[in-house]
Amino acid sequence: MAGGQNGGFFAEFAHLLAAAAASEPAFRLVPLETPGTLQNLQLMRAGRAGIGRALADALGTDLAGLAAVGRVYQTYWQLAVPLGSPIKSVAGLAGRTVSLGPAQSGTRSTALRILAAAGVRGGDFTERPLGIAATGSALVTGTVDAALFAGGVPLPIVAGSAGNKIRLIDLGAKALLLQRQYGSVYQSTSIPAGVYGNAGETRTVGVASLLLARSDLTDVVAGSLVDILVSRSADLVLPEFWGCSFWTRALITTAGVPLHPGAAATYRRWHG
Structure with a gap:
């Protein structure tokens, strides 16, 4: 398998x-x-x-x-940044160092679609490919400014190294844009409060x-x-x-x- x-x-x-x-x-x-x-x-x-x-x-x-x-x-898309990061939206990734996952992954393909829906193109940021095992520590140490990944919530291998030192960016509006362009394969969903360092519910994209x-x-x-x-x-x-x-x-x-x-x-x- x-x-x-x-x-x-x-x-x-x-x-x-x-x-x-x-x-x-x-x-x-x-x-x-x-x-x-x-x-x-x-x-x-x-x-x-x-x-x-x-x-x-x-x-x-x-x-x-x-x-x-x-x-x-259902897989939940999660755009994570350090807890104290000034990044508040997808547009804030411009000029930053971002992980979208390994190069040969469906994660990266979808991540690029999500960013494009927000008007952020590949040339607008510096991409640093990381496996999921390295993502949490990279966010905490500042190796990357943000990471977009998919899975259950919280993703234990990320939470284990980052805990409540990271927070999620709202992606809810992007789900509707993706639905219009690609169909119902993309769903609007939400992640409850208390996941990672988020105090409130976070809207996101489900696949x-x-x-x-x-x-x-x-x-x-x-x-x-x-x-x-x-x-x-x-x-x-x-x-x-x-x-x-x-x-x-x-x-x-x-x-x-x-x-x-x-x-x-x-x-x-x-x-x-």
């Missing part, structure tokens, strides 16, 4: 799913550490991974060879996170994965993340990506 960065949202889910599937006789699930969505798609299309996580907005229209197993979580499979994955394996998602959903909740649990009936809302036939048949068996 193509997962994600060590300590990040994608990778944590991959390990939980692998543990839940440990007793399956039909297959063995081995999580792979990757930069994120873009490499996950490459690995699946190259036949080096049978399944993988992906942000729905990074898929584009070329879905050849891929199918959905289910929508597993569905999908579990994908190669189209040639056997129906038996795809169906077994659905059985795990439905019957073992409590084992797939990341307790340290707020809002990361998923409603099993939302698993089939896959942002326009067709369900794998084996997955579709198993959902019909569960829900009629």
